[in-house]
Amino acid sequence: MKNTTNDMPVYAPATDGETMEAIGERIQDYRESQGNKAALIDERGAVSWSDLISQVNRIANRLRTAGLKQGDCVAGLSENTREYLALYLGTLVAGGCMVPLSGMASGEALTLMIRDCEARFLFVSGKNLALWSGIRKAVDLPEENVIGLDTAEVGQTLEQWLGDVSDQAAPAPVTLDDPFNIIYSSGTTGTPKGIVHDYRFRQRQMIRMSRFGLDGNAINLVSTPLYSNTTLVSVLPTLFHGGTLVLMAKFDAHRFLELAEQYRVTHAMLVPVQYQRILAMPDFDRFDLSSFKLKLCTSAPLRAEVITEAMRRWPGNIREVYGLTEGGISTSLDCAAHPDKWDSVGLPTEGAEVRVIDDNGRELPRGETGEIVGRAISMMRGYVNRPEQTREMLWTSPEGLVFYRSGDMGRIDEDGFVYILDRRKDMIISGGFNIYAVDLEKALLGHPAVADVAVIGIPSEQWGETPLALVVKAPGCPETETELLDWANQRLGKTQRLAAVEFRDQLPRSTIGKVLKRELREPYWTR
Numbered sequence: 001m002k003n004t005t006n007d008m009p010v011y012a013p014a015t016d017g018e019t020m021e022a023i024g025e026r027i028q029d030y031r032e033s034q035g036n037k038a039a040l041i042d043e044r045g046a047v048s049w050s051d052l053i054s055q056v057n058r059i060a061n062r063l064r065t066a067g068l069k070q071g072d073c074v075a076g077l078s079e080n081t082r083e084y085l086a087l088y089l090g091t092l093v094a095g096g097c098m099v100p101l102s103g104m105a106s107g108e109a110l111t112l113m114i115r116d117c118e119a120r121f122l123f124v125s126g127k128n129l130a131l132w133s134g135i136r137k138a139v140d141l142p143e144e145n146v147i148g149l150d151t152a153e154v155g156q157t158l159e160q161w162l163g164d165v166s167d168q169a170a171p172a173p174v175t176l177d178d179p180f181n182i183i184y185s186s187g188t189t190g191t192p193k194g195i196v197h198d199y200r201f202r203q204r205q206m207i208r209m210s211r212f213g214l215d216g217n218a219i220n221l222v223s224t225p226l227y228s229n230t231t232l233v234s235v236l237p238t239l240f241h242g243g244t245l246v247l248m249a250k251f252d253a254h255r256f257l258e259l260a261e262q263y264r265v266t267h268a269m270l271v272p273v274q275y276q277r278i279l280a281m282p283d284f285d286r287f288d289l290s291s292f293k294l295k296l297c298t299s300a301p302l303r304a305e306v307i308t309e310a311m312r313r314w315p316g317n318i319r320e321v322y323g324l325t326e327g328g329i330s331t332s333l334d335c336a337a338h339p340d341k342w343d344s345v346g347l348p349t350e351g352a353e354v355r356v357i358d359d360n361g362r363e364l365p366r367g368e369t370g371e372i373v374g375r376a377i378s379m380m381r382g383y384v385n386r387p388e389q390t391r392e393m394l395w396t397s398p399e400g401l402v403f404y405r406s407g408d409m410g411r412i413d414e415d416g417f418v419y420i421l422d423r424r425k426d427m428i429i430s431g432g433f434n435i436y437a438v439d440l441e442k443a444l445l446g447h448p449a450v451a452d453v454a455v456i457g458i459p460s461e462q463w464g465e466t467p468l469a470l471v472v473k474a475p476g477c478p479e480t481e482t483e484l485l486d487w488a489n490q491r492l493g494k495t496q497r498l499a500a501v502e503f504r505d506q507l508p509r510s511t512i513g514k515v516l517k518r519e520l521r522e523p524y525w526t527r
Helices: 023-033 049-065 082-093 107-117 126-139 158-162 199-210 229-240 253-262 272-279 304-313 387-392 437-444 481-489 517-525
Strands: 038-042 045-048 073-077 097-101 121-124 146-148 179-185 193-198 219-222 244-247 267-270 294-297 317-323 330-334 353-357 370-375 394-396 402-412 418-423 428-430 433-435 450-460 464-473 500-503
Touching: 023 049, 023 082, 023 229, 038 049, 038 082, 045 049, 049 082, 049 158, 073 082, 073 107, 073 126, 082 097, 082 244, 097 107, 107 126, 107 179, 107 193, 121 126, 126 146, 146 158, 179 199, 179 229, 193 199, 199 229, 219 229, 219 253, 229 244, 229 267, 253 272, 267 272, 272 294, 272 304, 304 317, 353 402, 387 394, 418 437, 428 450, 428 464, 433 437, 437 450, 437 464, 437 481, 450 517, 464 481, 481 500
Parallel strands: 038 244, 073 097, 073 121, 097 179, 121 146, 219 244, 219 267, 267 294, 294 317, 464 500
Antiparallel strands: 038 045, 179 193, 317 330, 353 370, 370 402, 394 402, 402 418, 428 433, 450 464
């Protein structure tokens, strides 16, 4: 990776006496102290800490003999597997910067990502061979630097590439300012932005998350992909503290319940749609989930009615986490402690500060709606090769403090709890009035016929744009689109009323459960 972020300030507030304990060095101790304890479990069985560290060290040593220098990028294109996790850790032990890529991205976007970070190596799983085949000429990586994690179709398997390399521990001497990973946003469409996390960012996050019980005693069921920061927020502290991961290559609600019961799972990081699908399983209540201590939720606000059902039927607390992959904004809602605040995303976490600003960058008082901005102990170094976009994300307070702009519209109540209303770009402006889709969606979800819904803005000659509800009906419900439209509009304010309701079989979602509203809007705006 080019040294393109070193001229940017580190926006993370300084911590006195902060020391460095790199994950690549720390996990070496678990080879002996954890020995035969399972480091990870997948559908092929368990991998002990001893065997995992042996594989991690072999990968690290082979990367270095193949020419990896400290700070160089290693890209991975794979579903969650034991080999991919070992690659991630091996890259860190070698002093490299890991770049996990999304298998949901287009070939064009993947090409841009690999070129942007100047990846020295690419590791590909068999399930992603078709994607790789479509871009291999455009990427132009040396053939010997493309390795198959579980396939020889790219020329060599991981084991062939490793050969007889030693598993001796030799972790690289990294610093808090060294790059840890690059997470790319806009992986499905649009121009991807590479978010650089350094060791300072990740170390602070791993320590903070351990306070939620993600420590050496955790058995953490991982059902979201490793290229997502959502996943890494819980995976990395579990590994850092010597816990156990149960890996799912692909999420399936019933299989999740089976694994949770079988392995006495204590923790899981889930996104809202996963909660809904798990709780909707007809045999949910027959599974023994009494080992759960905490479920985490992020990527989108978890609806109050879903929290209500989960708290009633699923043992253990729920803690909702709101933040950006870039860092800066960090809130948490302890659902057991604050049952009257389930419509919020909680309070700022330790060391974090959240404010709300208007369109002109002026700070707004509590209770008023505007864009949420924040600063926290974990903040990115910047976007790779995009200093202008990094600067656009910043808001400087009257006291001279640097905050990150979230792009989310919301408010802070009198008790300091943060409420998210909509993405700024998804906000509907109809006849000069701001309409927040979440308010309309919440109203529609009050009808038993509505299983899922997304409200978007579509063109209107009279109002500029107007709200349209795209509804997935609950099975067996006879209501028509017109009946639902009339029912909803009777409960909405005059300026909020829907122009129409359209039924859909399903809503398009990303692999971490976010509704792809840009995809939903596009046909209406390109007609």
